[in-house]
Each structure stands twice: as structure tokens, then as C-alpha cells.
Amino acid sequence: MKKVVLIAGTEHTRETLHEQLMGYIGDIAHIESYAIDEGIKNKIEADIVIISTNLIYDDSLKHLKEGCKLITARRILNYKVIENLLFIPEGEKVLFVNDCKETTLECIDWLKRLGLSHVEYIPYYPGCSLKQEINYAITPGEIDIVPQGVKHVIDIGPRLMDIVTIAEILKELEVYDKKWEDATIIYLDKIVSLAKKLADISKEKTRAFEHIKIVMDGMKEAVLAFDEKGRISISNENLRFILGAKGNIIGKNIREFFSSYKIVDYLLSHEKDASSVFEIKGEKYIITKFTLEKENIIIATFKSQKDIEELEKKVIRDLYKKGYYAKYSFDDIIGKSEELKHTKEVGRKIAKTDLTVLIEGESGTGKELFASAIHNESLRKNKPFVAVNFSSLPENLAESELFGYEEGAFTGALKGGKKGLFEQANGGTIFLDEIGDASLRLQTKLLRVLQEKEIMRIGGDKIIPVDVRIIAATNKNLGQLVEKGEFREDLYYRLKVMYLKIPPLRNRREDIKELFDYFINKKGMSFKISLEVSNWLVNYNWPGNIRELKNIVEYMVAVCDGKEISKRDLPFDIFYEHNPLRQDLKIILNIIEDLSKKGENASRRKIEGICKERGLNLTEQMIRTRLKELEKMGYIKPRKGRGGTVLVKTI
Numbered sequence: 001m002k003k004v005v006l007i008a009g010t011e012h013t014r015e016t017l018h019e020q021l022m023g024y025i026g027d028i029a030h031i032e033s034y035a036i037d038e039g040i041k042n043k044i045e046a047d048i049v050i051i052s053t054n055l056i057y058d059d060s061l062k063h064l065k066e067g068c069k070l071i072t073a074r075r076i077l078n079y080k081v082i083e084n085l086l087f088i089p090e091g092e093k094v095l096f097v098n099d100c101k102e103t104t105l106e107c108i109d110w111l112k113r114l115g116l117s118h119v120e121y122i123p124y125y126p127g128c129s130l131k132q133e134i135n136y137a138i139t140p141g142e143i144d145i146v147p148q149g150v151k152h153v154i155d156i157g158p159r160l161m162d163i164v165t166i167a168e169i170l171k172e173l174e175v176y177d178k179k180w181e182d183a184t185i186i187y188l189d190k191i192v193s194l195a196k197k198l199a200d201i202s203k204e205k206t207r208a209f210e211h212i213k214i215v216m217d218g219m220k221e222a223v224l225a226f227d228e229k230g231r232i233s234i235s236n237e238n239l240r241f242i243l244g245a246k247g248n249i250i251g252k253n254i255r256e257f258f259s260s261y262k263i264v265d266y267l268l269s270h271e272k273d274a275s276s277v278f279e280i281k282g283e284k285y286i287i288t289k290f291t292l293e294k295e296n297i298i299i300a301t302f303k304s305q306k307d308i309e310e311l312e313k314k315v316i317r318d319l320y321k322k323g324y325y326a327k328y329s330f331d332d333i334i335g336k337s338e339e340l341k342h343t344k345e346v347g348r349k350i351a352k353t354d355l356t357v358l359i360e361g362e363s364g365t366g367k368e369l370f371a372s373a374i375h376n377e378s379l380r381k382n383k384p385f386v387a388v389n390f391s392s393l394p395e396n397l398a399e400s401e402l403f404g405y406e407e408g409a410f411t412g413a414l415k416g417g418k419k420g421l422f423e424q425a426n427g428g429t430i431f432l433d434e435i436g437d438a439s440l441r442l443q444t445k446l447l448r449v450l451q452e453k454e455i456m457r458i459g460g461d462k463i464i465p466v467d468v469r470i471i472a473a474t475n476k477n478l479g480q481l482v483e484k485g486e487f488r489e490d491l492y493y494r495l496k497v498m499y500l501k502i503p504p505l506r507n508r509r510e511d512i513k514e515l516f517d518y519f520i521n522k523k524g525m526s527f528k529i530s531l532e533v534s535n536w537l538v539n540y541n542w543p544g545n546i547r548e549l550k551n552i553v554e555y556m557v558a559v560c561d562g563k564e565i566s567k568r569d570l571p572f573d574i575f576y577e578h579n580p581l582r583q584d585l586k587i588i589l590n591i592i593e594d595l596s597k598k599g600e601n602a603s604r605r606k607i608e609g610i611c612k613e614r615g616l617n618l619t620e621q622m623i624r625t626r627l628k629e630l631e632k633m634g635y636i637k638p639r640k641g642r643g644g645t646v647l648v649k650t651i
């Protein structure tokens, strides 16, 4: 058996080449191997000596006996590990690190010829200096030479002997004819496998790219992706249309396509998430951009402002169709009394926040009107306003109405399930009217929505996030319901983050006349009102508040057949029966009530003056007798000490 000796520079190279030789001639020759860095003690005698590189030629000669046949190996990169390079991102700068300039350049050239040219190679060998920051380095086993600071080092292992060197060895061993075919098969097998992988990857890439292209071209928005230098990596058809660009624009710079330096500055600015309006070819576009930091890609979308406005109009049209819109604004709330003006002021401030609101007020005071106005003055104004009334919503329906259900959740459930009102209100406001009438079970569920901002449909297992502002209203005293254990305390405080109390109409009598005229005008009519009716309107206590006033106007307008509204045109029961107290006594009692609310003393002189303002001419004596009457009836009692009158009960 012939003896073949391999001498390599390092142990790593020795092991790799030894294994390679075993694959080709292990069965016909005895192979020994040495590495200079391990040290060689004895003199070497062999039929063939293979030196791994010219760099160790002189060193090797020292250990050889005379007469050995010397072969210096020609080496190439290992095909098997080269596929690792395919995962380096496209366009990346990559150091190729080897032990000398010649082999470094040779390897780079060879990699390029193999088709691995998706990255930019920078040669690096002892003596080179590195002036830029580089993330990737490839080296065939020369890790020690790789400069510090490179984040990813890919060691593709020592280079292997090429097929020409193998042929030379086979010839020297006189087995060329017998072995050459096997040798080429082993060698080609590796190349074919690499070539196949390269082809597969390129096919997959093409397919993925085609797919992305179809998806992007199908998008309504125009999309552009580029790096921090402005080099374009992706665009879609809509974008090319906006820019009037023809053909392939990938790889080109955005500066070529935008004549406005303002747009280029904005696109390349360091702002990561931004949205701004620019004009391109006479049309306004909202350009929104965000950065994929890891990939170093900036993505910008272009939406025509005209399209957005059109879309918003459509959304609003759809909301109107479904009835999910707020009908009133603060300007629709009529009344100039201090109480109402103050309530409107507070309401406007509440509208500017996005906090939960609790509105309290007697029935018919305008709670829904205020909820609607708050929504319309908030940032959610173009989104749905959905109103739910708990007093008219049957307990068994409430849950499915509010939270929706999945198909098959219960008998009678619609196919495909149903969205609940919380989902319908997404992005907007939900108005929970008469919240005091919600069952304790429902209160628990509402508390969950307030805390978690998410819902689950009945029969479903998916958690659905909802972005809804809650405005609740009640004509009950919720605080008292909490004390009685009929309303959850935790829900009460979650609702009462912002609080608005709407004053009853009897506490702002100045508004009555204005509201009365407003409702009549709204009917497109005009009437004179008799003094009697006018006095009655101002002095009536309005337990049903503005709703009652509105209803009475409806009634009057329907029954009045002349130009003047008189006593006959008032609902009979209200004027005569609803309250058996005589009208003059009622007026005086109302005056005392108003004064006591303001903390003012109800002296006879004051009462006389206000009576006159309200169209009731009474002398001080006449007032005294009437006060006596009211006292007898238990409505008032004389104030001790300072004089005047104290209210005991109201009508």
C-alpha cells in the first residue's frame, strides 16, 4: 500500500483535508497527516506528500526526507457549507476574511461565479484595516483574523482540495483510470446539491415575490418601501400610478420620483411613526410612514385625501342608515338660564376628555340630548353613537343585545351569529340610558367591559377588544341604590368618573318661555298666548320636565283653532285636576320654593314683587291672607325670629 502524507498549517485544516482524502483514496493508500501548529517531530518519508498551501511550503520541507513527491493542493470553498450564506440579507455588506490577499480575492470571485452575489463582499486579510461598521463576516476557518465588532461571523470551515488536485493525486498513485469516475461522482454530488438548493431558493423567492406583488397591487392604498438612503425595495401599481413612474422602480432612489424635497425630507426623516399631508401632482395625499427597525426598512402608504373624505362620508351614511348617530349638538340645547348655561359649559369640557360619564337628572330633563351633544363634540364624533335604554330592554334580551352571540348559542340564534351593540359602537360611544334599571347580573358584565375594554359574545370563546366610550344616565339616585344593595358600588364609581347633573325645568323657569316658543316654531307655527296660559306655563311645576312641555305644545297646537292659545287649549287634567291647588296659591308657593332654593328670605314684599313680574297683581294684604291659607294647608310655616316664610312641602 502506498503511503500518502498530508501537511496542513493548522489542526482544523488537517482534520478536514484528512477526511476528504479518506473519501477518495482511503481504501487504496495509507494516509498520515500533520499540522505545523501542532508541531512535527520526526522526519517524514512517503510516496506522496500533499501540502495544504504554499504558505507552509518552506516549513514543510524541513520535515521531509529527500525524494518525496510533493503536491501543493489547490483549494476551493466547501460547497456543503456555502448554503449558509444564502441567509444573509440581500444587499448586506459582508467581509470575506482569509489568510492572504490572493486566496481572499479568489474566493470572492468564485462565490460570485456561483451566483452568490446577493451581498456586497469586502476582502479582508492580515494587513487590512476596517473603516466602516460591518455586521457580517465569512471566513473559511480563519476566525482569529476576523476583526472585532462584527456581529455575525459565519465560519464556512477550511477550504477543500479541488478536483484538479484530486486528479493529480490519483495519477501519482497510478489509480486514475480506476478511481476517476468515483471521484467525480463524489465531487459533483456536492455541487449538484448546492446548485439545486440555490435554484429552489431562487424559485421560492420568485414565487414569494410574485405573491407579494399580487397582494400589494390589489391594495387600495399606494405603498412604498425603501431603506434609510431612499433605495426602493417594494412598490405597488397604485404608487407607480400616483408618481407616473413607468417600468421597474425597484433599486432606484425615491429622489428620482418626488420633485418636492419636502416629501423626500419627510420620508427620510428619523421620525418613526408619522402621518402628514402633501400635494403630489395637484392632489392631496396623507402619507403615513413607519419603520421596521430590525430590517431597516421604511414603509410609506399614500392615501388620497379625497378618497378618505369619501370613505368617511360613506361610514357616516351607513351609521345614519342604522340609526347609530348622535342627533344633537350643544347648540340644540335651548335655554339661557344660569343653571343650564353652566351645565352646558361643564358638558363641553367633559366632551373634550375620553372618560366615562354619568349623567343624572329627572325624567325628560334632556339627559340623552346632553349625551348626544357630548359625543358630537368629542373626537369620536364621526364614529357610531349607540343608545340602549335599560328600562325598555327585557332582561332576557339585554345580554345578547349588548354583547351579541355566536351561531347556535341558543334556539332562535341567527345563522352566522350577531354583533352586539358594544361591537356596533366600536370606535364611538355607547349611551346606557336608565342604567339604574340594569339587573345585577348585567351590571357585573358591564363592569367587566369597563375594566377590561373587551367583550365575549354569548356562546363564543373569543375575546373581542372594544374601544367604546361609555356615557350612562339615570333618573334615579344611584348613590341610594348602592346603599340599598341594588346597584354595584364598584360599577357606580367606574361610571361616575365624569359627572353631569341636569337641573329640572322648575329650577330654571327662565327657560320655559324660550323652550315653549322653540317647540312651536319647530312645528312651523306661530300663536299668541293668553296671559292666563302664559302665567300658568311659568308657574307650573313640570314634573315631566322638557318632555312634558314638548307634549303640551303638541297638544295645544293640535287643539287650538284660533290664533291665540287660551286656557281651553291646555290639557284639561293638567290645568284643573292634576293639582287642585288654586292657581294664585300655586304661584305664591312656587315663588317661596324658588327663593328658599336660592337661600333667600321669602318676605311678603319680595313675594309681592315677583308675583307682579309673573302677572299676578296682589297687594301685601292679599298676600298675607293667601299665606295664611297655605299655612293652614300645611305647605308653609312662618319663620321664627326674623320673619318671612319657611317651605314645609311642595306641590
Ligand SMILES: Nc1ncnc2c1ncn2[C@@H]1O[C@H](COP(=O)(O)OP(=O)(O)OP(=O)(O)O)[C@@H](O)[C@H]1O
Binding pocket: 332, 333, 334, 335, 361, 362, 363, 364, 365, 366, 367, 368, 369, 370, 433, 474, 475, 546, 547, 550
Ligand atoms: N334644553 C333643551 N332644548 C331643547 N330640547 C330639549 C331640551 N331638553 C330636552 N329636550 C327635549 O326633550 C325631550 C326629552 O329629552 P331627553 O330624552 O334627552 O330626556 P331624558 O332626560 O333622557 O329623559 P328620560 O330620563 O325619560 O330618558 C327630547 O325630545 C329632547 O329633545
